[in-house]
Amino acid sequence: MAKALQLPIIDLASPDRISTANSIRQACIECGFFYLINYGVEQELLKQVFDESKRFFSLPLEEKMKLLHRETRGYTPLYAENLNPSSSSKGDSKESFYIGPLESISSHSNLNQWPSEEVLPSWRPTIESYYERVLTAGKKLISLIALALNLDEDFFEKVGAFNPPMPFLRLIHYPGELGLSDEEIFGASAHSDYGMITLLATDGVGGLQACLVCRDKSKQPLVWEDVDHINGALIVNIGDMTERWTNCLFRSTLHRVMSTGRERYSMAFFLNPSADCVVECLESCCSELTPPRFPPVRSGDYLGERFRLTYGS
Ligand SMILES: O=C(O)CCC(=O)C(=O)O
Numbered sequence: 001m002a003k004a005l006q007l008p009i010i011d012l013a014s015p016d017r018i019s020t021a022n023s024i025r026q027a028c029i030e031c032g033f034f035y036l037i038n039y040g041v042e043q044e045l046l047k048q049v050f051d052e053s054k055r056f057f058s059l060p061l062e063e064k065m066k067l068l069h070r071e072t073r074g075y076t077p078l079y080a081e082n083l084n085p086s087s088s089s090k091g092d093s094k095e096s097f098y099i100g101p102l103e104s105i106s107s108h109s110n111l112n113q114w115p116s117e118e119v120l121p122s123w124r125p126t127i128e129s130y131y132e133r134v135l136t137a138g139k140k141l142i143s144l145i146a147l148a149l150n151l152d153e154d155f156f157e158k159v160g161a162f163n164p165p166m167p168f169l170r171l172i173h174y175p176g177e178l179g180l181s182d183e184e185i186f187g188a189s190a191h192s193d194y195g196m197i198t199l200l201a202t203d204g205v206g207g208l209q210a211c212l213v214c215r216d217k218s219k220q221p222l223v224w225e226d227v228d229h230i231n232g233a234l235i236v237n238i239g240d241m242t243e244r245w246t247n248c249l250f251r252s253t254l255h256r257v258m259s260t261g262r263e264r265y266s267m268a269f270f271l272n273p274s275a276d277c278v279v280e281c282l283e284s285c286c287s288e289l290t291p292p293r294f295p296p297v298r299s300g301d302y303l304g305e306r307f308r309l310t311y312g313s
C-alpha cells in the first residue's frame with residue numbers, strides 16, 4: 001500500500017495574507033499540492049452538488065449520450081479519455097461531465113450543455129452556484145499565489161488571465177471497476193493538469209495518488225503516495241501553465257487515480273487563463289544561469305493542443 005502524504009493546509013480566510021502567501025510558496029515549490037480550508041463553500045452546498053452529480057451519472061446511458069461532449073462541454077463516457085497519451089491502455093475507467101464558462105462570465109457560455117429541467121430540475125442552478133463560488137475561491141487563491149511570487153496581488157488580472165477566465169468544472173464518476181489478474185486499471189492515468197490551478201473536491205473514497213519525488217516527469221521509477229481526503233478541505237494542485245510561468249519553480253506534480261474496487265465521485269475545477277493570455281516566464285523566475293525553459297505560449301493554443309492529445313482527435 002502507498003504511504004499517505006502529509007500535505008500543507010492553507011487557510012484561505014486567514015487575515016495574515018503575507019504568512020499565508022509564504023506557506024503557499026513553500027507548498028508550491030516542495031509539493032505542487034496542498035489542502036485548502038475555509039474556501040467559502042458551505043458543506044451543505046457541496047453535498048447538494050455531489051448528490052446532483054450522482055443523479056446525472058445514474059441516468060440511462062442513452063439519456064447521458066444526448067449530452068455527448070462538444071467543444072469540451074458535456075458528457076464523456078467511460079474509456080473516452082486517456083490522460084496519459086504515451087500509454088497504450090484502453091482508456092481511463094471513468095465518466096465525466098464538463099461545464100465551461102457560465103453566461104455570467106463569458107459570451108462562450110452558450111456552448112454549455114445541460115440536462116433537461118424535466119429530468120433533473122435542480123441540477124443547473126446547483127451546479128452554477130457551486131461553479132461561481134469555487135471560481136471566487138480560485139481567484140482569491142491566485143492573488144495569494146501572485147504574492148507568493150513577490151508580484152502584485154493583481155498581477156494575473158493585469159496580464160489578462162481573467163479577462164475573461166476560462167474555468168472548467170468537471171464532475172467525475174469512477175465506477176470502481178477492478179482489473180483481471182495483474183492488469184492495472186486506472187480511474188485516471190498519470191498526468192499533470194494543464195491550467196493555472198485545480199481545486200478538487202473528493203467524496204472520501206480513496207484512490208488519488210501523487211508522485212512528489214519525481215520532479216523530472218520522465219524519470220523512472222515513479223513513486224506514488226496517497227493523497228487522502230480531509231473533511232472540509234479541497235485538494236489544490238498547480239497546473240502546467242503555472243509551471244511554465246514560474247520556470248518550474250512551482251511544480252505541476254504528476255498524479256493519478258487508482259481503481260480501488262469502490263465507486264468514487266469527485267469534482268475538479270480547472271482554473272485556466274483567458275484564451276488570449278500569453279503565458280511566459282516571469283522575470284523573477286529566470287536569469288542567465290536559469291534561462292526560460294519554455295517559449296511563450298497563448299493559453300488557448302496550449303489548452304487546445306493538450307485536449308487534442310487527451311482525446312486523440
Ligand atoms: O478525481 C480525482 O481525484 C482527480 C481527477 C484529476 O486529476 C483530473 O481530472 O485531472
Ligand SMILES: [Fe+2]
Pocket residue numbers: 191192193198255
Ligand atoms: Fe488531474
